[in-house]
Amino acid sequence: SQQGEEDPQALSIQEGENATMNCSYKTSINNLQWYRQNSGRGLVHLILIRSNEREKHSGRLRVTLDTSKKSSSLLITASRAADTASYFCATDKGAGGQNFVFGPGTRLSVLP
Amino acid sequence: GAGVSQSPSNKVTEKGKDVELRCDPISGHTALYWYRQSLGQGLEFLIYFQGNSAPDKSGLPSDRFSAERTGGSVSTLTIQRTQQEDSAVYLCASSFPDRVRGYTFGSGTRLTVV
Numbered sequence: 278s279q280q281g282e283e284d285p286q287a288l289s290i291q292e293g294e295n296a297t298m299n300c301s302y303k304t305s306i307n308n309l310q311w312y313r314q315n316s317g318r319g320l321v322h323l324i325l326i327r328s329n330e331r332e333k334h335s336g337r338l339r340v341t342l343d344t345s346k347k348s349s350s351l352l353i354t355a356s357r358a359a360d361t362a363s364y365f366c367a368t369d370k371g372a373g374g375q376n377f378v379f380g381p382g383t384r385l386s387v388l389p
Numbered sequence: 390g391a392g393v394s395q396s397p398s399n400k401v402t403e404k405g406k407d408v409e410l411r412c413d414p415i416s417g418h419t420a421l422y423w424y425r426q427s428l429g430q431g432l433e434f435l436i437y438f439q440g441n442s443a444p445d446k447s448g449l450p451s452d453r454f455s456a457e458r459t460g461g462s463v464s465t466l467t468i469q470r471t472q473q474e475d476s477a478v479y480l481c482a483s484s485f486p487d488r489v490r491g492y493t494f495g496s497g498t499r500l501t502v503v
Contacts, residue, residue, distance in 0.1 A: 320494045
């Protein structure tokens, strides 16, 4: 089973609206990251949030982390057509393992 | 280099043939990872290298898959006797050992086994 799972699987919004994507995970973590992927190729790192942080901002991105609920959310404000992509959360495995585990992703479509 | 470089970008091979995929990480990144992504799916971890330590091979799906990293830099992922289910995009990523700045991914190699 996935360590991280994004919700919803697909999201379609109008340009200018906000987009919220959620990620749930199962085991304790040290860090959680969000990535964007365009056209099924390389992923681009967006933001990393540590387990002792609750919220981080980067430009139009806002990430929250609730370790008690084992969940994170990614908010993109004032969306643009160029934000159309798949978004993945990635979690480490806390005390075990060195690699990050990726969820299946949320496919975001921003309509002009 | 400025980014993670992968080659080839596309590879079509016949079932049963061996293939080699190459990854050239960012200079100074001691950690290197291989992931596989099937169409419309998430990323599946394959193998992880960190410096001179023994690699974490726990994600390799079968003994047909192997990888090496020479001189702590370039890595080669080899798939022997390819099968159609091996068709996927193979992504390489590198990072500093603390990973707090995230991974930098290459553009991937799209492997198609016919």
